[in-house]
Amino acid sequence: MQRREVSILQHAENEHGGLFEEYIRERGVELRHVPIYETNEIPSVNATHLLLMGGPMSVNDEEELPWLITEKQIIREWVAKGRPVLGICLGAQLIASSFEASVYPCEAELGWSPVAATKREIFPGLPEQFEVFQMHGETFDIPHAATLVYRGKRVANQAMCMGSALGLQFHIELTLEMIRDWISDRSSKEQSSILTQSRQYLPGSQRICRIIVDRFLSAPAENFTWMHPAGHGSG
8 A cells, every 4th residue: 555644734723633633543544743833944845645724824824834825836736746635724725826716804703603515526424514714814705616615694705626736714623621722811691602512513523524524635746636525537
């Protein structure tokens, strides 16, 4: 079997891989962390799979954060070769921006909200609609040649695939401890409400995370596309 290694590009200290790391290790796949929040640079990425995490910055901050230019170039190169990419929140916006789609402020979302599938064949094992955790203040347009795969009510574009890259605006990698950390600056009433919902919705979110991670890790190192269900034209 081909050696597999996931490079995790981490843009903020508290926006780490979470459940992704647990599920990746369960599969016996190697992990390599790239702490961009510490180094402000991106080294050569020699892994077989690329995971782009969230962060508080905007993809439009290239003048202040020139590593954004490098990261977008890496994304374009990987998609050109059909190499598997998974982007979360900022990671999804980076995928969109890499292919000249606009990323801009939107109604801020924090907490749980439903998303609905627009292309069910991509993940036939997932429900048509499910609750996801949101924490973002920007959204993305869908690049030319990309496909919207999940839609939200308040912020429409919630997930899209661009060849071998899948971008999710929402977070499926979270544990209850991560959510507690992320909302610690909110009012006690808001924290209590979000944590109550989190206890209700996290089990479903974690199942969805596992399904998507399994598909991601099953992808070949080249010539992959998310548009075909696993095992049907994905090699």
